[in-house]
Amino acid sequence: MAELRIEGLRKNFGTHPVLSDLDLIVPAGEFVAILGPSGSGKTTLLRLVCGFERADGGTILLNQQTVSGPGVHLPPDRRRIGYVPQEGALFPHLSVVENIVFGLPRDQRRARYRVDELLEIVGLPASFANRAPQQLSGGQQQRVALARALAPQPALVLLDEPFSALDAALRVETRKAVADALSAAGATALLVTHDQSEALSMGHQVAVLWEGRLLQIAGPETLYRRPVTAELARFVGDAVLLPGIAAGGQVSCTLGTLPMMTDMPQGKVSVLLRPEQIRLGPSPRSHTGTADSSIRAQVFDIAFYGHDACVRLHLATDGSLLTARVPGHRCPAQGQDVGLTVEGEVATFARLS
Known part of the structure; x- marks a missing residue:
């Protein structure tokens, strides 16, 4: 050695x-x-x-x-x-x-x-x-x-x-x-x-x-x-990046108010989630949500791999697309309405605009 x-x-x-x-x-x-x-x-x-x-x-x-x-x-x-x-x-x-x-x-x-x-x-x-x-x-x-x-x-x-x-x-x-x-x-x-x-x-x-x-x-x-840049986050695995406002250990974005990891940038930020952090459940009745409730979305398309699947979703709040990764046996159907929640803490990167 x-x-x-x-x-x-x-x-x-x-x-x-x-x-x-x-x-x-x-x-x-x-x-x-x-x-x-x-x-x-x-x-x-x-x-x-x-x-x-x-x-x-x-x-x-x-x-x-x-x-x-x-x-x-x-x-x-x-x-x-x-x-x-x-x-x-x-x-x-x-x-x-x-x-x-x-x-x-x-x-x-x-x-x-x-x-x-x-x-x-x-x-x-x-x-x-x-x-x-x-x-x-x-x-x-x-x-x-x-x-x-x-x-x-x-x-x-x-x-x-x-x-x-x-x-x-x-x-x-x-x-x-x-x-x-x-x-x-x-x-x-x-x-x-x-x-x-x-x-x-x-x-x-x-x-x-x-x-x-x-x-x-x-x-x-x-x-x-905790990659040091958003570009690195995209390279090391799949990344979901959303604009948000961070303050007091939480960040508000289109998926609600989410807990942040320690020592993360505050103010205008890009929020990093990994697709496996996004959980799918029954569709909620309302179009808005907080950390305790789900966000309405519709399944746009699916890439099925057997052990898991990547599910692209249209958010009802603003029509944007994002990707969730789910176990293969819990894969929803294309066109299905679902509710989204985020599991775990998220990372952030400072955003200039």
């Missing part, structure tokens, strides 16, 4: 800045997820940490040793970093065991050093050792790639969107297996991904990278419930 510390990291490609004065700490033994859209600089960050690219400024320290900085660029093979790329990138002409020990010294390769232990850590049976990669599923190949990355006992493991090529069900299963394996190995790990659910479910901390800058670093629940 080792701490990764990045300070003031900068990287340009030509005149285009890719990373700008980036600071990040990954504590020893922690799993940090970097979440960002395509083109935000995620893969460039991993390549700089690995040593595949040279930084234009700033420092990278691994276990208090400077591996990149002014006048310093430690080669990749001396950084003790394990790397898990997209789609595993296993050697097709080598068996599972040969892939796992590929980067080890010759005597350890011959002795199949830690192969059985590593297969157990990543949740694969020892009988898979002599199989070819082509005989494994995509999820199993990713686990072998992780075992290969863990074999040299690296100080840090980097994962570059390793689940993007897997189908939805296999992705969830493989995420869990990889997270469990990294925890069992006591590894310090850094994952980059554009998938919000992946970052929130795997990271002890989640850092949002946007146009080369880190916008927020927080625990998954804090990032989801």
Whole structure:
């Protein structure tokens, strides 16, 4: 285990800045997820940490040793970093065991050093050792790639969107297996991904990278419930944003008077609700409501996913559209009149107009 510390990291490609004065700490033994859209600089960050690219400024320290900085660029093979790329990138002409020990010294390769232990850590049976990669599923190949990355006992493991090529069900299963394996190995790990659910479910901390800058670093629940900007709220999950007036720990908006989280802006604000906070019930008789009564709405359309559904609703108060998320077994019918209530506290953002 080792701490990764990045300070003031900068990287340009030509005149285009890719990373700008980036600071990040990954504590020893922690799993940090970097979440960002395509083109935000995620893969460039991993390549700089690995040593595949040279930084234009700033420092990278691994276990208090400077591996990149002014006048310093430690080669990749001396950084003790394990790397898990997209789609595993296993050697097709080598068996599972040969892939796992590929980067080890010759005597350890011959002795199949830690192969059985590593297969157990990543949740694969020892009988898979002599199989070819082509005989494994995509999820199993990713686990072998992780075992290969863990074999040299690296100080840090980097994962570059390793689940993007897997189908939805296999992705969830493989995420869990990889997270469990990294925890069992006591590894310090850094994952980059554009998938919000992946970052929130795997990271002890989640850092949002946007146009080369880190916008927020927080625990998954804090990032989801208290994002620092409205734009970030839209990126990290689905967001319902409504104009409102906040005062005295409450905010008034088209859905009534709602309780606010602590330390939120007052006055003219944008109110953040997550769609799962909006509860549907029988249609009320009146068109107005407070925190204790429901607001009348009509179901406009439905996206049904089985376990849950996203329901778009026309509000009777002003005709605006908003989205609620409900359990699949409680999905209303299109055109149905319903009543809305809001569950839990809401966040707010200052609004200029």
